[in-house]
Amino acid sequence: MAHALSADGWQAERHRAFLLGLSPSLAVLLIITLVPAAALVIASFTPLSLTDPAATFRFDDPLVNYRQLLHDDRFLHSIAVQLKLSASSVLLQLGVGLGLALLLNGKSRLLDGARTAFLIPMVLPPIVVALIWKIMYTPDVSPIHRVLEAAGWPLRSLIANPDTALWAISLADTWQWFPFTMLMVLASLQMIPDEPIEAATLEGANRWQLFRHIVFPYIRPVLVVCGLFRLIDSFKAFPLIYVLTNGGPGSVTEVTNYYGFIQAFNFSYWGYASAIATVMLAGVFALSWAVGKLGWSDHDKR
Template sequence: MQAANSHRLTPYLFLAPAGLVLAVALLYPIGYMVYASFLDWNPSQKINEAAFVGLRNYANLLVDPAFRESLWVTIKFASVVVSLEMLLGVGLALLLDRKLRGMTLLRTLFILPMMIAPIVVGLMWRYMYHPTVGTFNRALKGLGLPPVEWLSDSNWALVSIIIADIWQWTPFIFILALAALQSLPKSAMEAARIDGATGWQQILHIKLPLMMPVLIVTCLLRLIDAFKVLEVVLVLTNGGPGLSTEILSLRIARTASEFRELGKAAAMSNYLLLFLMVLTLAMFFYSKATERRAARLRAEAEGAH
């Protein structure tokens, strides 16, 4: 009996170190953040001096117009950049998935923007957007067009940071989509070609559906990242004009350092975390559902034979 018990415990014993590392490295900080979000805590206090306020931070945030505006800006930003990046990235991958001379070099060139530190990207674009000496306005002037207030007009400012983000992160989608394309089963392509599928039909009915699992993960990774973007916006507009580009992570940083409300900043981070978790779960269940549907179709197809 004793021996059986210890046998049953053995796997858990082996798992214990990993579990411990997980608890210390992952759960503790998150737990700390969740706890902090229930406090009225300013950085000059130690955490045990902070007053417990329950859900007040969460409740206040829900009616805080600045937070809501910032959340809305973030959603707008993330959804636009991720859809455009997916479109461009996958499109580029489909175009460049062929044997060309110097392809390796081209591919390296394409992914360069991704490797530049975000602060540098921000500074670079800021100079290009400069109202008088910037590349864009000088080009516009050269073409006889009126200059655009890239960063000082509240509608253009969001567009400007979207352009910069697309420039930087499209390569990420491109490189993953390309990898997915190249690992597609050759037999399926061949079969399609033999059956007389046109290029478009191949893309729409063979390539894209087969790439879908990779694309979903890619999209999710980008989405999570887009919700947390900070540096480029910080350098380009610092949230302005007004609150037009004040994305959530910038608002969180401000709340913690400028407004000195650590509890509220933690609560905002938790809202963001919850929001991203819902998104992830939705994506997860969607891909599960499509897989199941595919499996059912396959089973039906096999049954028909």
């Protein structure tokens, strides 16, 4: 009995020590995330504007900003643009990352060097990536445009064409972040045991059958995680849009966070911009939860 009490006391002390060690991190997390998020939500219930600072704590009509959003065609259009950009960039990053991971899955110095080279875009600052692609998309200075023009195939600027501007941003975003998927999938591929693959090979399975029935089920949870991370980050493609297109031509690349930026910093409608950011944040959480739930539940059934 004494031994049991001693064990219980030890567990209680261990639990208290764990909470004590975790409390500084929780305090920092509270200060840098929850407090600003709460301030954002509170501001969304006010008509806050830099031209009317007294409206900061006025809550006489707290849902006015959200009612305006329902009738704001430009806001609704920005959501559609954001969904197109997120879907195209995430699917491209998963596809390119998976394909390169399968090609580079091996042990040799050449493959090691190739894997290291492919990681370079991911470690570059977003503004540097945006400037690189600004040069690539500008016909007067782009080496790609010069080569195509010399070959007799002149090409219009992709970021100045309303039909291609959004896909040009998606391509630039894919170039920067496909290494993330590639790295995660590579780590997963190297953890697959050899026995199932050897047994299937002896049974006469070809490469496609090996991938479909053995490799893909192993790496599928990793692809779900990569998709979730990249889906969340796709809503933060602000530097690319700001540098490459500034939301244009027209509003074809004006995503939701960029529209909120315009409302806050161009027109000083901080309350309205806070409502836009709050809706976007809620949408990201809901979409991420749905994708993760569907992906993991289907994996559990398998």
